[in-house]
Amino acid sequence: MLIGHYNYWVVVALMMLGFFIIIAHGNLIKKIIGLTIFQTSVFIFYISIAKLDGGSAPILAEGVSDYSNPLPHVLILTAIVVGIATTALGLAITVRINEAYGSIEEEFIQKQDNQT
């Protein structure tokens, strides 16, 4: 019973690590990395839901009757590529912030905002 849930615990652990990076670190690039880890934990969650004991990869073949669930695979496949596109957008904004403020640390940026 307990061992049957360990994959969810790995997901929760990764998700919380990503979450911790996002809220505890001031560095914007580090925050984006945290977001990536958070994202990956969701991917792992979906893929482990799709897994079927004794199932094969969802490509139809002779003599195979059990396949893993293809639907989560499709969702995650596109989510990964969309994820990299949005990450790139976040990094682009970070680069612009660095040019405008000379820093990518949240504290310094806020300090400068408060001065003006």
Add this chain to the structure above:
Amino acid sequence: MVSVAVAIVWMKDLIAVVMLLGIYGLLTASFFVAMDAVDVAFTEASVGAGISTLLLLVAIAKTKRAEHPVRHKPMLALLVVVVTGGLLIYGTFDMPIFGIAEAPAHTHVAQRYIEDSYAEVGIPNIVTSVLASYRGFDTFGEVVVIFTAGIGVLGLLTVSGGTGRRNQEITTKKMHEQHKVLRIVAKILIPFMLLFALYVQFHGDYGPGGGFQAGVIFAAGIILYAMLFGMNTARRVINQTLIQLIAALGVLLYGAVGMLSFVNGGTFLDYSVLLTDPIAGQHLGIILIELGVGLTVTAVITIIFFSFAGREEIQDYRNDTGA
């Protein structure tokens, strides 16, 4: 995998963090293979371990390498994280046992895809048939999201005016002299990379692969070329206007296939009406829209890389003249 993630939390040197993230991406990809998700593993290996590492490195090169050591209220953050994690773990006790066939996820629509997709769509890779045919509309939306992100990066990072031209030529020259071995190896490798991308693109019906993966691999080939031969040479080979046009063309191709099925009397993205034989129609439709996806993904990732890297050179030039 968890330990790599823990290391990422503690490291202050951002470049080391990015390297660890690359390892993390590769581990995730191997996990996906173990979970029978070959298509997803393919994507994660090329995106997580390849492109995202690269983009982060380029972004760090333009900002700052070291993280500021002071962190504010880590205890409070830790508390929030532990409480949330505890609640989530409590929630997992209601989840179905890992890998069990009776789980709700396996008993609904997935069964239909597995049993009927070959008769209806006629290609063995179920992931591709669901992606391109059953859920074609979702995929269309995702392609549009990627396209929009590309436009966003372009808008944020592009500056008008051709500054920094002289500076670029100097760096190009330097590159030519320095990395002779790398350049020759790359020259041999790049054609095979591009060829492999095309194979992945058109073989997606039968094996793992498809437009998304092929697009990323193709873009990786172009980026490798740009890194080793200098941005200036790469810009001459790959026309910027052309690549922006290709990004739009991919989305247009996808949409046009959808509209074409309207004209032929079906619903949006219903490929069965494209040809007289519905199976052949499905084949044609899937190949066309995968091509559209591949074009857009390649073009957008190349655009993102070029705008990041191009930005750096302009900055350097300004710093040089400003001093």
